[in-house]
């Protein structure tokens with residue numbers, strides 16, 4: 549790849565531009581993109597123009613820029629995340645219909661829980677999760693499951709901290725987190741009240757592929773004091789169903 553005078557490759561510049569977009573920042577001016585990417589203004593303008601022409605970025609009527617549908621299309625094509633989501637959806641719908649609270653599917657991505665899907669009904673309670681959004685591993689039920697089965701290297705990195713307190717009951721003590729992770733592995737699920745929001749309890753189970761490896765977490769977000777047994781039972785049945793669906797899909 550051709551390098552700029554500052555030494556970064558075209559690929560690095562494109563990544564820096566794409567990474568200025570977040571779940572909360574989906575529309576930006578080119579000037580904002582330039583500033584946030586740290587690229588010289590002329591470089592940012594030129595590069596954004598090329599990405600718009602390629603369809604990876606799109607411009608709205610006010611000349612602000614958003615991520616393009618073409619990027620979504622390419623990213624999903626053949627993606628393991630899409631295959632997992634498709635296998636999981638019928639089972640997630642069953643959980644959601646039975647429990648009528650938020651049901652969500654997350655995978656481990658760069659030391660965070662990345663949410664691939666979330667089903668809700670109008671009467672579901674509070675939930676800060678967003679599709680294609682992330683939550684910290686130590687401070688969400690899905691994150692705790694992904695961390696518990698994520699391997700020693702990941703666990704040590706997260707345990708080293710800092711473990712930010714996002715709600716009164718977030719586990720911020722490394723020894724307590726270590727105990728919780730061992731507990732998750734022993735019991736095969738987690739019930740996490742007030743971990744990221746004082747008003748909610750997250751219940752999560754691991755999703756395994758045909759080989760038994762944990763590849764995702766399935767969770768339900770309940771009102772803080774709601775009973776958890778029925779949700780847990782539904783989640784465990786769904787996890788077994790998803791595992792079978794993934795195994796059948798492989799044949």
Ligand code: PHB
Pocket residue numbers: 674675676677687688689690691740743744745748749750751767769
């Ligand atoms: C959780 O998984 O623990 C969780 C996620 C989102 C919320 C509350 C709890 O809003």
